[in-house]
Amino acid sequence: MSACRLRIHLLRLIFIPVFFAAVFVRPSWHMESTTAFVVEIIGYFFILIGLTIRIWCTFYIGGRKNIELITTGPYSICRNPLYIGTFILAIGIGLCFENLLILLLALVIIIPVHMIAIQMEENHLEAVFGEQYRLYKQKVSKFLPHFSNYNSPDVLKVNVRAIRQIAVDAVGILLLPEIEDLLELLHRQGIIPVLWHL
Numbered sequence: 001m002s003a004c005r006l007r008i009h010l011l012r013l014i015f016i017p018v019f020f021a022a023v024f025v026r027p028s029w030h031m032e033s034t035t036a037f038v039v040e041i042i043g044y045f046f047i048l049i050g051l052t053i054r055i056w057c058t059f060y061i062g063g064r065k066n067i068e069l070i071t072t073g074p075y076s077i078c079r080n081p082l083y084i085g086t087f088i089l090a091i092g093i094g095l096c097f098e099n100l101l102i103l104l105l106a107l108v109i110i111i112p113v114h115m116i117a118i119q120m121e122e123n124h125l126e127a128v129f130g131e132q133y134r135l136y137k138q139k140v141s142k143f144l145p146h147f148s149n150y151n152s153p154d155v156l157k158v159n160v161r162a163i164r165q166i167a168v169d170a171v172g173i174l175l176l177p178e179i180e181d182l183l184e185l186l187h188r189q190g191i192i193p194v195l196w197h198l
Helices: 003-013 015-024 034-061 081-096 100-129 131-139 160-188
Strands: none
Touching: 015 100, 015 160, 034 081, 034 160, 081 100, 081 160, 100 131
């Protein structure tokens, strides 16, 4: 099984606990408090950063992941910028929902799942690209960004299908804060019960 398929299957398994946490768990602070406002704003900030990183990565790697070794743009700064964007995005969603349980699930489940996928992908890339990938690994860190390494071509050939997919994903992600506001309203009206205050 490829790293991508494994990651997708494992992430599907956590959908139920994340859905439960989003719908039935609320923070213990008052929803109109300064704390709620600050946590939500920080969440928006993280979502925008994570989404920006993922879109940037897609311009470079979309549709070419296993065809050529991408070492420019965000991939010249670190080897796994797409996953860093995903981690930041997951933290942002947890904060935006003002839900520490989602944040905990993001840290305890999403990060280990992606770490397994990263190791599998790196093994695959080394098998496919050999010495070229080993040299890339020596020069570019797995996670720690080195901005002094940055290089990019002046012109980039992009995969329209990949860009279209990330655009659809971005719209869905940017709607999550609105979904959280709707859930908050449904809780206040007593339409959806709060089973646990965290």
